[in-house]
Amino acid sequence: MNIPELQQEILRLKKEKDICILAHSYQTREITEIADFTGDSFQLSLKAKTAPQSTIIMCGVRFMAETVKLLSPQKTVYLSNPIAGCPMAEQFDKETIAEVKKQYPDYTVVAYINTTTDLKTICDVCVTSSSAVKIVRKLESDNILFIPDCNLGSYVAQQIPEKNIKLLQGGCPIHARVTAKEAAQAKALHPDAELLVHPECIPSVCEQADFIGSTSAIMDYAASSDKKEFIIGTEISIATHLAYNCPDKHFYPLSKNLICPNMKTTTLVDVYNTIIGNGRE
Ligand code: SF4
Incomplete structure (x- = not known):
């Protein structure tokens, strides 16, 4: 099958099996063309919540599929390529941040959505890149530990100079x-x-x-x-x-280096295999 034929087959199968396909905006066009929705990770998890289908396939990286599952626990959620991870989301584990929290007990821990579900369980607030400034500004606490991205955290700190925002050396390598x-x-x-x-x-x-x-x-x-x-x-x-x-x-x-290999590991064949039952939940 060539690419258009494979896309047609995926479209036919997802309709027949009543599956909703989500594609993060960093996916290639051939993937976004077969998706029900394309967008950022939080937008996609909201779309999954209101979609009538009970089976969701996420074309993106692992924390995005986890976020979909968090908001739609009753649905079956597949990550189309199970090895697609995000180096930033996996930078700090729960144990490391638990140790940091002991050093800063009066700090509110703000986690970027690009973190694992496991890590989110010990954080106080979860934000996206579009909501971070608005939410941090409204927090009662003036002492904030922002994880994992020090660059997004620096931007937030610059917008809210009245708060004391502590950062760790994490971030998106891309x-x-x-x-x-x-x-x-x-x-x-x-x-x-x-x-x-x-x-x-x-x-x-x-x-x-x-x-x-x-x-x-x-x-x-x-x-x-x-x-x-x-x-x-x-x-x-x-x-x-x-x-x-x-x-x-x-x-x-801006740069030829702005290619995320993790986002590009997902192929149409991965999506096809997930639909026909070879995917891992
Ligand atoms: S672009 Fe950065 S934050 Fe996004 S998936 Fe790739 S490594 Fe993770």
Whole structure:
């Protein structure tokens, strides 16, 4: 079977078996084309909750499938490729953070959604990249331990200087590898383009941005802006999806290194195998 034939077969089977397929926005187009919903991890878990199907296939990484299961415990949730993990989510285990908490007993522990379910059980609050600033600002406590991403945490701390925000040395290895020099070079190469950056990038990259936001916020900003050119400072698939969605605009990836191999391990064959019963719950 070629790719379009395999996609057609997946679409036929998911209808026949009444399965909902979710694709994170960092998945390739051939995966997003067979998905019922595409979006960020929290958006997808909300979609799964309201979807009529009782079986969900997540095309993304493990913590995303776990988040879907957390919000829809009665549903059967498959991760389409069981080896797809997220290095950031797995950076700190529960035991390590429990030890850190002992050192800072009066701190409220705020976990980014990109953490394992096991780790979330000992945290006080869970946030996404789009809700982090709003939620941390509203917390009663002024002492915050933000885990695991020190770059997102730095961005939150910058927005809320009145709070004492402690960070650990965790983060997304994909976003963190973009350098300030690359950002300056991209801006020099595309002087009419706006630089849109995810807060998982290092502070010296974020400082050069015209807009800082979550993946969904970057997509919404680019789609609704009057501008015609954008440098996209998040996983490379977003520039591809935007180019399809907004054919009258130009999108340049900030760096050729912004490719998450964990997100790219999922293939159409994985999805097909999961549907025909070879997947692991
Ligand atoms: S882009 Fe970063 S945070 Fe997202 S799945 Fe890949 S490693 Fe994890």
